[in-house]
Amino acid sequence: MRIIRSGAAPVGIVLALALTGCSMLESGGGGGDAAIDELSIVVPAGPGGGWDQTGRAMQADLQEEGLVGSATVTNVDGAGGTVGLAKIATETDPNTLLVMGLVMVGAVETNEAQARIEQTTPIARLTEEQEVIVVPAESDYQTIDDLVDDINENGKEVAITGGSAGGTDHILAGMLLQASGMPSGNIASSLNYIAYSGGGESLAALLGNNVSAGISGVSEYAEQVQAGKLRALAVSGAERVDALPDTPTLTEAGYDVVLTNWRGVVAPGSIDDAEKEALTSAVTELAESDAWQATLEEKAWDDAFLAGDEFDTYLDGNIAEIQTVLKDIGLVR
Known part of the structure; x- marks a missing residue:
C-alpha cells in the first residue's frame, strides 16, 4: 500500500465569486473589500x-x-x-x-x-510534515531494515512509541510492516505500539531506552538526532528533509511507503x-x-x-x- 501526496496545485487559480445576499461582497483581495x-x-x-x-x-x-x-x-x-x-x-x-x-x-x-x-x-x-523513525543512539539498529527484520522475527518484543493510537505515527508503523511483506493478518499480533499523548513522553521513553524505536513528526525529534542522542533511520516523505539530510526516505530504503501528516x-x-x-x-x-x-x-x-x-x-x-x-x-x- 502506498499513500502519495499529490503535488501542490497551482495557487494562481482564479475563482469567480458569485454575488449573494449573505455576507459576501465583491472580492478586492490583498487589502480591498473582503469577500x-x-x-x-x-x-x-x-x-x-x-x-x-x-x-x-x-x-x-x-x-x-x-x-x-x-x-x-x-x-x-x-x-x-x-x-x-x-x-x-x-x-x-x-x-x-x-x-x-x-x-x-x-x-x-x-x-x-x-x-x-x-x-x-x-x-x-x-x-x-514528514514523519521520522528513530532509535536511541545506543541501539543496535543501524538501518530501517534492522528494525523491521527484528519485528518480523520477534514481534511484540520490539516496542515502538509514538502519538495517539490510530494517529499518524501508528498508521506509519502499520504501513511499514505491510510494505515489508508481513501478511495483513499478522500485523496486529506483531506490532507492539505504545501510544503517548505528547511528544515529550515518547522522547523520554526513547532516551531512557524503554522502547526500541519511536515515530513522530520530524520537528519533534530532529534536535535530539542532531545532538547525537537519537539515530534517525528513515523519513516518510517523497524526498529527504533539510533538517536530517543524511536520513534516507522509506522509498529509498526499499519500502513502498510515502506518508505525510x-x-x-x-x-x-x-x-x-x-x-x-x-x-x-x-x-x-x-x-x-x-x-x-x-x-x-x-x-x-x-x-x-x-x-x-x-x-x-x-x-x-x-x-x-x-x-x-x-x-x-x-x-x-
Missing part, C-alpha cells in the same frame, strides 16, 4: 497544538491580507478532532472552516464517529456552490500571500496546498487507504 465579512475558524483541539497553530495563523494572515473582514477561532477539543467535526456537521453559518487533517481521518475510524469527513465540504489542504480545512456540508467558491477563493489567496509564505517559513511547515477537485480526490483516496491500514493493524473492524 467574506466574518469568518469562523473551528479548531477541533485544545490550544497550542498543530491544529491550533494552523487555525490561529490563518486567522492572523487572512485578516492581515484583507481576505476576510474579521476571523475568530473557537477551540472544540475532544476525541481526535471528532467532537469539532460533529459541530461542523450541524453548522448553519456558511462562512465557517474546520481545521483538520490526517489525524482526524484516523480518529473518525477508531472512534467510530457518527459525523464523518465525507459529510463536510472539502476546501483545501494547506501544510504537511497533512493539515487542511473543510466547511459545513450544507453550503452551496457559491459559498464554497468564496471560501476556496479566500484560502487560495491566503496560500499565495506573502504573509502565509512567511508563516510557513517561521513554523517550518511544508507547503502542501491543494484545492478544488484535486483536494476532493486526494481526501477520498486518503480516507479509503487509512481505513484499510487501520483494519490491518487491528484498530478497526
Whole structure:
C-alpha cells in the first residue's frame, strides 16, 4: 500500500465569486473589500497544538491580507478532532472552516464517529510534515531494515512509541510492516505500539531506552538526532528533509511507503456552490500571500496546498487507504 501526496496545485487559480445576499461582497483581495465579512475558524483541539497553530495563523494572515473582514477561532477539543467535526456537521453559518487533517481521518475510524469527513465540504489542504523513525543512539539498529527484520522475527518484543493510537505515527508503523511483506493478518499480533499523548513522553521513553524505536513528526525529534542522542533511520516523505539530510526516505530504503501528516480545512456540508467558491477563493489567496509564505517559513511547515477537485480526490483516496491500514493493524473492524 502506498499513500502519495499529490503535488501542490497551482495557487494562481482564479475563482469567480458569485454575488449573494449573505455576507459576501465583491472580492478586492490583498487589502480591498473582503469577500467574506466574518469568518469562523473551528479548531477541533485544545490550544497550542498543530491544529491550533494552523487555525490561529490563518486567522492572523487572512485578516492581515484583507481576505476576510474579521476571523475568530473557537477551540472544540475532544476525541481526535471528532467532537469539532460533529459541530461542523450541524453548522448553519456558511462562512465557517474546520481545521483538520490526517489525524482526524484516523480518529473518525477508531472512534467510530457518527459525523464523518465525507459529510463536510472539502476546501483545501494547506501544510504537511514528514514523519521520522528513530532509535536511541545506543541501539543496535543501524538501518530501517534492522528494525523491521527484528519485528518480523520477534514481534511484540520490539516496542515502538509514538502519538495517539490510530494517529499518524501508528498508521506509519502499520504501513511499514505491510510494505515489508508481513501478511495483513499478522500485523496486529506483531506490532507492539505504545501510544503517548505528547511528544515529550515518547522522547523520554526513547532516551531512557524503554522502547526500541519511536515515530513522530520530524520537528519533534530532529534536535535530539542532531545532538547525537537519537539515530534517525528513515523519513516518510517523497524526498529527504533539510533538517536530517543524511536520513534516507522509506522509498529509498526499499519500502513502498510515502506518508505525510497533512493539515487542511473543510466547511459545513450544507453550503452551496457559491459559498464554497468564496471560501476556496479566500484560502487560495491566503496560500499565495506573502504573509502565509512567511508563516510557513517561521513554523517550518511544508507547503502542501491543494484545492478544488484535486483536494476532493486526494481526501477520498486518503480516507479509503487509512481505513484499510487501520483494519490491518487491528484498530478497526
